[in-house]
Amino acid sequence: xxxxxxIIAGEWRSRQLTFEESPxxxxxxxxxxxxxxxxxxxxxxxxxxxxxxxxxxxxGFEATSRGAKSVVMVESNPQTCRLIKENITKLSTQKxxxxxxxxxxxxxxxxxxxxxxxxxxxxxxxxxxxxxQWLEDKNWLAPFAKIYLEVENKLSLNDIPxxxxxxxxxxxxxxxxxxxxxx
Numbered sequence: 001x002x003x004x005x006x007i008i009a010g011e012w013r014s015r016q017l018t019f020e021e022s023p024x025x026x027x028x029x030x031x032x033x034x035x036x037x038x039x040x041x042x043x044x045x046x047x048x049x050x051x052x053x054x055x056x057x058x059x060g061f062e063a064t065s066r067g068a069k070s071v072v073m074v075e076s077n078p079q080t081c082r083l084i085k086e087n088i089t090k091l092s093t094q095k096x097x098x099x100x101x102x103x104x105x106x107x108x109x110x111x112x113x114x115x116x117x118x119x120x121x122x123x124x125x126x127x128x129x130x131x132x133q134w135l136e137d138k139n140w141l142a143p144f145a146k147i148y149l150e151v152e153n154k155l156s157l158n159d160i161p162x163x164x165x166x167x168x169x170x171x172x173x174x175x176x177x178x179x180x181x182x183x
Contacts, residue, residue, distance in 0.1 A: 044067055050140065057075075057087060061096070073099065081098055107135065107140065116146050116148075150175060
């Protein structure tokens, strides 16, 4: 079944994107995206973004709409990737690249530095903290990169890299979300 989500602001404001339901896919709700992009209002323009576990692509599309220089979306589900490609075509953008690959295979490859990372892995699979460590350890983050992390409520974040500082965090229902800055 196809669902729709709306881009909140920027060049593509009010444009609707389609995505299909699949196990573990939870597009970031509009009110959470709005809060996140208010937090990031000075960091998005001209940024190089990585949307790991892209899912519907809502965070990467929103960042592009708001002026990101480029967005790399990584998603393993072939059907989800096909719909992201359709949305990229519908928006006629060259700024978004979709890579169909397991997130950890991607992170194990040759790194390039990003200054904005969206990290919203499937819940209750132990992927969040390992993703954070690999981003740090494998040199994917530019100095002072901002990292958005969306996780299930009450997940212990004791193993977040020591040089990441939490700038903001909130909770919405079963979801906790954080904005970190790398120092």
